[in-house]
Structures are given as C-alpha cells and as structure tokens.
Amino acid sequence: MVCxxxxxxxxxxxxxxxxxxNGSAVAVPEESTVASAILIAGAHSRISVEGEPRxxxxxxxxxxxxxxxxxxxxxxxxxxxxxxxGMDVRTA
Amino acid sequence: xNSTWDVVVLGAGIVGAACAFECVARGLRxxxxxSGGIGGGATATGMGHIVVMDDSPAxxxxxxxxxxxxxxxxxxxxxxxxxxxSGTLWVAADEEEMQEVRRKHSxxxxxxxxxxxLDRQALAEAEPYLKPLAGALLVSSDAVLYPPCAAGWxxxxxxxxxxxxxxxxxxxxxxxxxxxxEDGSQLRAAHIILACGAESVKLLPQLPIRKRKGHLVITDxxxxxxxxxxxxxxxxxxxxxxxxxSVAFNVQPRRTGQILIGSSREFGAEDSAINHAILKAMLDxxxxxxxxxxxxxxxxxxxxxxxxxxxxxxxxxxxPADETLYLAxxxxxxxxxxxxxxxxxxxxxxxxxxxxxxxEPYLPERFVTGQSxxxxxxxxxxxxxxxxxxxxx
Amino acid sequence: xxxxxDVLVVGAGPAGIAAAVSAAEVGRRVALVDDNPxxxxxxxxxxxxxxxxxxxxxxxxxxxxxxxxxGWSVYDAPAPGVLSAERNSEHINLHYNKLILATGARExxxxxxGWVLPNVFGAGGLDAMARGGxxxxxKRIVIxxxxxxxxxxxxxxxARGARIVAVCEQAxxxxxxRFAVHLLPQPAKLMQGIAYRWAFREAALHARCWPVAANGTxxxxxxxxxxxxxxxxxxCDYLACGFHLVPNIELAQLIGCRIExxxxxxxxxxxxxxxxVLCAGEPTGIGGVELALVEGRVAGLAAAGNLEVAQxxxxxxxxxxxxxxxxxxxxxxxxxxxxxxxxxxxxxxxEDVAFGALRPHNSWRxxxxxxxxxxxxxxxxxxxxxxxxxxxxxVDGIRPPVIPALVSSLAATITISDDTKxxx
Numbered sequence: 001m002v003c004x005x006x007x008x009x010x011x012x013x014x015x016x017x018x019x020x021x022n023g024s025a026v027a028v029p030e031e032s033t034v035a036s037a038i039l040i041a042g043a044h045s046r047i048s049v050e051g052e053p054r055x056x057x058x059x060x061x062x063x064x065x066x067x068x069x070x071x072x073x074x075x076x077x078x079x080x081x082x083x084x085x086g087m088d089v090r091t092a
Numbered sequence: 093x094n095s096t097w098d099v100v101v102l103g104a105g106i107v108g109a110a111c112a113f114e115c116v117a118r119g120l121r122x123x124x125x126x127s128g129g130i131g132g133g134a135t136a137t138g139m140g141h142i143v144v145m146d147d148s149p150a151x152x153x154x155x156x157x158x159x160x161x162x163x164x165x166x167x168x169x170x171x172x173x174x175x176x177x178s179g180t181l182w183v184a185a186d187e188e189e190m191q192e193v194r195r196k197h198s199x200x201x202x203x204x205x206x207x208x209x210l211d212r213q214a215l216a217e218a219e220p221y222l223k224p225l226a227g228a229l230l231v232s233s234d235a236v237l238y239p240p241c242a243a244g245w246x247x248x249x250x251x252x253x254x255x256x257x258x259x260x261x262x263x264x265x266x267x268x269x270x271x272x273x274e275d276g277s278q279l280r281a282a283h284i285i286l287a288c289g290a291e292s293v294k295l296l297p298q299l300p301i302r303k304r305k306g307h308l309v310i311t312d313x314x315x316x317x318x319x320x321x322x323x324x325x326x327x328x329x330x331x332x333x334x335x336x337x338s339v340a341f342n343v344q345p346r347r348t349g350q351i352l353i354g355s356s357r358e359f360g361a362e363d364s365a366i367n368h369a370i371l372k373a374m375l376d377x378x379x380x381x382x383x384x385x386x387x388x389x390x391x392x393x394x395x396x397x398x399x400x401x402x403x404x405x406x407x408x409x410x411x412p413a414d415e416t417l418y419l420a421x422x423x424x425x426x427x428x429x430x431x432x433x434x435x436x437x438x439x440x441x442x443x444x445x446x447x448x449x450x451x452e453p454y455l456p457e458r459f460v461t462g463q464s465x466x467x468x469x470x471x472x473x474x475x476x477x478x479x480x481x482x483x484x485x
Numbered sequence: 486x487x488x489x490x491d492v493l494v495v496g497a498g499p500a501g502i503a504a505a506v507s508a509a510e511v512g513r514r515v516a517l518v519d520d521n522p523x524x525x526x527x528x529x530x531x532x533x534x535x536x537x538x539x540x541x542x543x544x545x546x547x548x549x550x551x552x553x554x555x556g557w558s559v560y561d562a563p564a565p566g567v568l569s570a571e572r573n574s575e576h577i578n579l580h581y582n583k584l585i586l587a588t589g590a591r592e593x594x595x596x597x598x599g600w601v602l603p604n605v606f607g608a609g610g611l612d613a614m615a616r617g618g619x620x621x622x623x624k625r626i627v628i629x630x631x632x633x634x635x636x637x638x639x640x641x642x643x644a645r646g647a648r649i650v651a652v653c654e655q656a657x658x659x660x661x662x663r664f665a666v667h668l669l670p671q672p673a674k675l676m677q678g679i680a681y682r683w684a685f686r687e688a689a690l691h692a693r694c695w696p697v698a699a700n701g702t703x704x705x706x707x708x709x710x711x712x713x714x715x716x717x718x719x720x721c722d723y724l725a726c727g728f729h730l731v732p733n734i735e736l737a738q739l740i741g742c743r744i745e746x747x748x749x750x751x752x753x754x755x756x757x758x759x760x761x762v763l764c765a766g767e768p769t770g771i772g773g774v775e776l777a778l779v780e781g782r783v784a785g786l787a788a789a790g791n792l793e794v795a796q797x798x799x800x801x802x803x804x805x806x807x808x809x810x811x812x813x814x815x816x817x818x819x820x821x822x823x824x825x826x827x828x829x830x831x832x833x834x835x836e837d838v839a840f841g842a843l844r845p846h847n848s849w850r851x852x853x854x855x856x857x858x859x860x861x862x863x864x865x866x867x868x869x870x871x872x873x874x875x876x877x878x879x880v881d882g883i884r885p886p887v888i889p890a891l892v893s894s895l896a897a898t899i900t901i902s903d904d905t906k907x908x909x
Contacts, residue, residue, distance in 0.1 A: 031532065032618025033522075039619055044603050044704075049348075049837040053703055055603035057834070057867070059613030060527055061520055062591050062733075064835060064862040064889075075312045075389050075862070075889075079617065080556075082522045129851035136854050172855075240854040260847075311892065312862055353892070366884055368563045368898050375896035386893035387574065391862050393884050393895070 019087040034078035034089055035059070035066040045078060047092040068092075097123045097256075099442070100271050100281040102263055102295070105135040106239055106431040107420050108287035109246035114435035115285075116253040118443055123279060124247065125271065126259035131243030134289045134427060137308065137396025139344050139352055140242070141321055142235040142429045143180055146199050150405055150453035155426060156203045157449045158433030159233060165432070172241040174347045180234035181210070181219065181320045183341075183381070184226045189325045193229045200231065207231050221317055221384045236321060236344055239428050266295050269416040283442050286411075287420040289427070290399040296411070300459045301422050303397040305361040307371050308354050311388040315349035324381065327355065335359060339374040341381045351388060353378050355425070357398075364395045400424045401459075408437050408454035418442055419456045486577045490516045490552070492788045493568065493581035495559055495736060498526020499774050500766025500781035501587030502542050507785025508585075509549045516579065517546070518554040518570055520888075526589050527609055528774055532616025533641055542778070554579075560890035562740045563898035566761070576894040583761050583788035586737050586749065587781060590767035592634075592727035593870050595818075596832050596840065597825035599699030604723050611725035612638045615645055622646030624722040627708045628688075629653040629696045631816045632729035633678070633773075640684030642725070649688035650719055653710055655728070655819050657693040664815035671808070697825060699724055729816050731870045732768040738883040753799045754792070755784035763788055772809030779805060823875050832875070833868040835861020840875075849878040862889050 015030045021041035028037045035056045038045050044053040045066045056066035061080045069090040070076040078089070099115045101108045104126035115122040126132075142162050146152040162175075169175045184190045193209055200207045208230040210218060215228045251257055262274040266286065271279040286292050290303045324341040342355040356374045358367065371393065379386045401407060401422040411417040420438050423430055437454065440447035492508040494501045497519035505517040517524065523531045524546060529539040546553075554570065557577065561569040568579045592607040599605070606614060608630055615621050626647050628639050631654060639652050654661065668675040682690070694712040699705055707720040737749045743758035744750065748770050755763045765780035766772075779802045786795035826832065828841025838858040846852035849859070849872060858872070859865035859880075864887075865872075869880040886895055 029618045033614075036614055036618035039614070048601070048831075048834070052601070052837075053603055054601060054834070055704075056606065056614060057594065057610055058592060058607050059610035059617070060591065062863060062866045063594075063610075067862070073387070074314075079613070080520060080522065083618075129846075129848065129854065132850065132854060244855055309892065309895065310860075312889065372896050372898065375892055379893065379896065386891065386896070388892050389862070389889045390886055390892045390895050391864065391889050392860065393886070 017083060017085045019083050019085065019089060021089045022091060028083055032083050034068065034070055034081045034083055034087070037083050038066075038068060038078060038089065038091055043091045045091050097121050097279060097281040099123070099283045099285060100125060100279050101285045101287055102266060102271065103133070103287035103289065103291075104130045104243065104247055104257070104259065105133045105287065105289055106131060106243045106246075106428050107289070107423060107434055108285070109243040109250070110431035110435035111285050111287055111420050111438060112250040112255050113246040114439045116250045116255050118439055120439075120443075121254070122250065123256040123258060123281070124250070125261050125263055125273070125279070126257070127262045128260060130247050130259070131240035133291065134396050134398060135239045135243050137306070137394055138239055138425070138428055139308065139342070139354055140237045140239045140428055141180070141344060142237065143321070143323075143426070144200065144203070144205050144231060144234060145426065146196060147404055151426070152199065152203050153449050154406075154430050154433050154454070156205055158430040159235070161432035161436065162235060162237075163233065166235070169237070169242070170245055172238065173245050174238040174241070175235060176237070176347050177233070177235040178345060179230060179232040179320045181215070181322050182229040182231070183215065183222065183322055183324055184228060185324070186226050190226045192325050193227060196229050205231065205233060219319060219322065221382055222322070223381055223383060225381075230320070234321065236346070237428070238346075242428070263295060267414050267417060282416065283418055284416055285418045285420050285438065289421060289423070290397045292399065292419070292421045299407070299419075299421070300402055301399045302359065303362070304400040304424065305356075305358040305364075305367075306354065306396050306398060306425070307356040307366065307374055307393065308352060308396070309371070309375065309390050309393045310346075311351045311353070311385075311390050313349035314351060314388055317384060317388070318343055318345040318351055318382070321345070322381070337370065339370065339377050341377050343378060343382060343385070350391075351385065353385065364397075366393055366395060398424045398427075403458075405454055406430065406434060407456040407459075408434050409441050409451060409456055412457045412460045486575075487580060488516065488552075488577060489580040490514050491581070492516075492583045492585060492785070493518065493579055494585045494587060494785075495519070495568070496526065496587035496589050496766070497521065497524035497555070498587060498589045498766065498777065499529060499539075499542065500589070500777040500784075501526070501585070502546050503778045503781030504585045504587055504765055504785035504788070505551045506542065506545045506549050507782045508789040509551045511786065511789035511791050513789045515550070516552040516554055518557050518559060518568075518579065520556065520558040522556050524553070524555065527613065528637075530613055530616050532618070534644075538774075538778070558888050558890065559736060560886035560888050560894060561898050562736070562885070569894065569898045571890045571894045574891060574893070576891075576897050578898070581761075583763065584740075585755075585784045585788055586742075586757075586762065586764040586768060587766045587777075587784075588733040588736055588768055590730040590732045590771060591866065593729055593731045593874070594726075594867055595728050595822055595825060595871055595874065596830045597696055597698060598827055598830050599701065599705075600726070601831050601834055602699050602701050602705045603703070604701075604705035605699050606723060606725050608632075608634050608638045608725045608727035610727065611723055612641050615642060621723070623648065625650050625720065626723045626725060627651050627653070627696075627710075627719055627721045629694075629708070629710070629724065629726040630728045631655045631818065632727070633812070634727065634729070636678060636681040638725055639688065640681040643685040643688075649685040650721055651689045651691060651710070652685065653691045653694040653696065655693065655695045655822060656816050660815050660817075661692055664811055667808070667811040693819075695819070695822060695825070696724065696726060728818060728822070730767060730771050732771065734768050735864075735866075735883055735887045737762075737764060737768060738881075739885065739887045753803070754787040754795050755780055756787065770809050771812060772805070773812065776802065776805045776809060818874065826875070832871055833858040833861065835863050835868075838868070843872065843876070849880045850882070852878070864888070
C-alpha cells in the first residue's frame, strides 16, 4: 500500500504507533482509539445527511457519529476500535 | 360531536388516504377516521413498491392502472414521499425461469407495459453485485416511494380541499350510514368506506380476510450496491400460496442508499414479534442472490400484517348486506401500488360514474353470494399462469 | 459458534465485574461480555489513573476464571437462554443458565443550537476520548450539563493539562447544597467531591447555568452560556456537555424484563421479572459506583446460587438507596432546558431531523414514521432520550438487532430447534 507521508503528527507519548488516516501517516499513542486518531489527524469522522461535518459525541459507542471506513469496511464505530500499526482509516 | 357527511372513510392508511383524496376531488364532503397515526398500520411496514404484477388478469389490470396513476401524480408529490422510478428487475435463476420472463414480457406487453428482457450479461451490467443469474425482466415504469409520507401527503391534500380528519378516534361500529366512535359520538354519512386493512375484520367479522405477516430488514447506507428493485420470480409462488409460510428474494434500494430486505409470508401469526426462523430463511435467501448483503450492517427489523383474501384480489365496492357500506381493503402486498386505482374504482361505483377499468373482479359480493363474476375461472387461469417450481425456502 | 456458561454477564463496568467475579468465586462457569476493547465500562475506562477499588476489582477479574469476551457486541436474544454477539465479522451464540445484565447507562444529550458541531462532546464523552488518546493538554474546555459526572470529568481533564475554563451545572445551588449535606454521612464521597474541585480550582463554577449555543463555522469556536437573565460567551476548543444519565435498558426490554418508570424492575436479589435474568447497576436506577458494586455482587452471588450471602449484601444495598434518591432529586432537569432547541436545531443526528419537524407530531412513533427521527443507526439512543424529555413522549418498541449488526450475523441467529447444533 502506498501512503503519502506528507505530514506526520507526533504526540509526546513515549510509545506510539503509526496508522494511515485518509492517506496520510499519523502517529498516535499506543492503545488509542481510531476516533481519537481521526481527530489527531485533523479530520472529522463523517458527513451528515445534510452535508455537515460531524465528530464523535458520546465516546462510548452509542451515538454512531464516529463511523468511519476501517481497513476497507465502512460504518465501523471508530471509538470502539483500537488503532493497530498500518491500519487504513478513511473518513467522509 | 355528531355530524353528517357524504362519505366517511375509516382508516388513514394508504388506501383510506387515497380514497379520501379521490372523494374530495369529486366534490364529496368527506371525513376520515383514524385510530392511530396517519399511515401507521401496514402502510408503515411495507416496502413502498409500486409494481405491476400478473398473478391474474384482474391483478394485472389493477396494478397497471394504478401504477400509471402514481406516475401521473409523481411531480406533485413532496420530497419526503421519496418517489423514485427505479424500476423492477424480475430475476431468473435458470432457463426455466427465463421462460417465465419471456411469458411475462408478452403478458405485460398485452397490457401495454413496456418491459425489456435482459440476458445474463446485461443483468450483470445492470446489477453488478447480484450473483450470476440467467437474466431478468426489466420493468422500468415500476417505482418506489415512502408510504407513511405518501399517505400523509394524500391526507393533507384532502384536508386542504375540505376533508375532515378525526384522529385519534377508535370506531366501535359502522353500519347503516352511522359510525359510532369510542368517545360516544356518531358520524352520519351517505356512504362509509371501510379501509382498515387487516383490522377491517374487527368491524365486519364476515370479511374473508386473513393476516399474512411479513418481515423486513433495513441496512445502513450503501449507495450503489443495488440500483433497481430486485424480485425473484419465485416471489409469485410465495405470494400465491394460501397456506404455506414462505420467503422470497426481494430487495429494494431506498433513496437514502439504505437497502430494504424482504420478503416473507406467514399465516396464523398474530403477534408482531420477530420470528427468527423466518428472519433467518429470508436473510439466507437474500444473501444467496446478493452475497455482499451479508457484510452490510442491519439497523432495524420489523414486521407487518398484510390483509389477504382467498383469491389475491382486493375487495373494492359495496358490501351487499349494507347499501351504505363500501369496502376498500384486502390488498395483501399491493396496497401501495393499487391504492390510487382502488380509490378511483370505489368512488366511481359510489357516485355511479364510469370507471377506467372494469370493477367487477374486485366486488365484495363475489365472496358473499358464492357466485363470482369471474371468480372460479379467474382462479383456474391464475393456476394455469403459474410455472410449477420446486420449494425455494 | 456456540459457547455455554452457567452465568453470563453483559457489561464490564463496575457492576458487571463485581457480578462476574462473585459468581466465579462460587465456582460457576462465568463469561463477561462487553463491546469495549477492555473492561472498566465508562467510569473505570482504561486510559487514566484508576482509583484503588477499580484496581482491586480489575485485578480480581484478571485473577479469576471468568471468560472474557471483550469487543463483542450483543445484538440479539433469539431464544430463552441464548444471546447472540458479534465482533467484526464473527458472530457467536452465548448459552446461559443465568443472565446478569449490567449494561450501565449513557449520557442524556439535549439539543441546543450548534450542539452538532465537531468538538462538542458529551461530558463522559470527552473524558472517554481523552482516555482513548485525544490530547487535551492546553485545550480550553467548557464543561456543562448536569450531574456529579461533570466534576469527575473536569478533574480528569485538568489532570491531563487541560485548561478548564468553566463548569456549568444546570441545577441550582440550594439543591446542590442539600445534596452535599446528604453526602456528610459518606465522608469518602464528600472528600472525592472536594478533591475533584481542587483539581480544577482555577475554573469558574456556575450553578443554574447551561449552554444556549455552541458557535463556530466548521467546528466549535465558542460557547454561549446562560444563567438567569445573564448570557455570555466563552471561546474554547472543546465543549463537554451531558445532562446526567439514561439507563441502557434496551437488552432487558428485548428479552422481556418488566420496566418500571424507565428502569429494569428487580427484587432485593437483583432478579428481574424473568427468573433467570438478573440486573445490576445503573439500569435498575442511577446510583453511582458503590451501589453498582454491591448490586453486582448480590447478582453474581444470587445467580451462582449463594443466596445466603446475597441476602446479607442485599441488606447493605438497601442502606445505599438513599444516595440514588438524593441524586435524582439534586439533578432533576430544569424545564427551561426544553426550550433550548430552535426549530432549526437538529434533534436526530443520524438522519438530520430538526426540532421544528418533530414538534407537530403527537407521539414518538408518528414522529419516527413521518420524519425518520430515530430510524438511524443509533436506534433512538440519542434522539429518543432527548425526545422523551422534550415532548414527554413514550419512547418504546424494541426489536433485534438491539445494536446494529451485520446481516450475516442476524441471519445466523439460532432458533430453538437448532439448540443442539454447532452453527458456523
């Protein structure tokens, strides 16, 4: 998989991993959720029915605002998924 | 409150709403009585498919007529009605079913409904996610809409034209031009139209209507997965049987991009809970035709009760035992499709004016007197039209 | 795949952990299923320093024989004695003799203009996000809504270096003061509250105060607050806003447990209206961690058959119910919160249905049918709870899946006749 390393956002945690959000590499603390990774990458998880950007609300898997494509599968609740190295995340 | 009307319509589902709409169009002082919400019964639970079907010549005539009425109304409908002429693909799994496709093609042509026969390749191009099949019949003039809002639109139009809406109000009895409501009030009318679907038997227990429970599942948004309404030819066998529980492949893309998955038919089920065995059979069959469906997220399931008559034709016309009482019920799975046609036929009879298609095949008296106009030969012909298929559950 | 257990516990928060550990200690075959990646539920969510009791219980869980099913989402109850759960594309049938529901609670979100902007979170929501790796150091944060959760969240975020600008509680000071008095017999709780406050001591604390607007173009830039007749705006990076808690009773409803006043009805041994189904923690009444732990232990012991000890503990539980009562009274919602939404304010976030579209309807069912409110993937968990408060509607009716699940999972649920088969 080819990824564009245009911008790598570093956190100041000791242990981090790198995943791909919308084609760009992002470094996040180990054991981060994909929802947090999306925000760290400066993206929003979904676009609403009326076309407005949305982000996570509840953080616990019940609001479904954090849905994103994770490793090729759509509509996954990113706040319930832990990041893994090289994970491919795409948002609306 | 006591009052007098030309017509009181019982039931604000799609059929009652269509009747009210038609009544006010003819200048009749009309009231509609509804015990729950507008379009809240079977109307709320169906697929909203506007489909021409040929289980019998009478069914073909009514669905064809009514589909053209919807088509003519389409431009006036509001966005929330979600009218979409996505067309239907009757899909054939093998050569035997392809013969049925060809037969349907000529039967529809005789009713002046243009259809196109797709071969294996053309079908694969039209619906890339379907498993490889033998081909299909494309009926482009078929459409889909969102039934509760369609009923809502019809009722609002009727109200704007002067109809009264009495809701929520439960009807205790309706006969001899008098409707008794639960709150003690009465409505008097020259004519009462009973359009309560499966609930009609509560007011008229003699009606030959049985509930046929159906299951549905709707997914999250997957735009482009399905482009037309997809129905397997075995659907006709499922809808035809009077005694067997059955499922058939029947999926529909909604305007939102969500996929609506049906269909099932169950006899004798009175409660609305999900039957897991039927649900499994229905979803297994759907995944058989459309394997991608398995990885779609299902958001909701629900059930609904179709009102089924013994000959698969609705009851449209006067009830012989009460000259004030007219029936518009028993539409099984074709309530949405034939609602507008039903309304025209009914109001034509009610006002003694000519109708655009013959109304005789749907007269309620066919069950009362024991003699039907076209009754038995209708059934024989219907049987003759069927190709015999193996069990498909 | 099928798995069989003596006791199946759903929900790995404090109540569920206590229940599972207690049942396992009596020698039962126990499983603990939860859709989060790790146990702890909300209040003990991984990613922050946990209190001693949490560490003790999590340690006991790790040391126990409890089968852990983390990341599994229970979506159906296809037959008595079975639950179906899904993780990614896998599904599993979990057979049980006794079921303990410890499904916890979620925040109540009330709509106000701008609440759907990115960077507006729930109060627990932002805390969860921070624990999940979202940096909050140096961020200006306004915390609003209602409930003791606000103080806990404020202190957790402050500990991570956030700049808590204001904490706004909708309840008025007299009620909060009465609640504090109620805490006097429980000095630990009082000390906890004081410790929380110390953690974010630089923040302004406002009572009888709530947000009337979240402002910004593509994301949050400022929050407008109201207190009495006074309105003012604060620029901030994040708004963490939640109006106390709503119990997660959906699975209990699906199974057929009796619900009273919006909570799962249980007897003193945490048993629901169904003899083999127990319920502990927030779904039986919002009462906090200590009560949840005791109820979890009672349920675990009762399910495992150790009724004597269960009954002893149940007596201790009864003494703790006063806290739940005083919580309810202290944090009752101000009716003015019903007026925050304008006609254009989105109520159903999944389907973008605005307040004005809902207002003309008479019931939740009608509103749902005609506007699609509640028909999205959250299945009404956010908008339905709000609608119940805004319109006094009865929000009911539950069918599988109780949380969205794959069509392949839904199709795989067993029927009673399949009981003895191993299903793929």
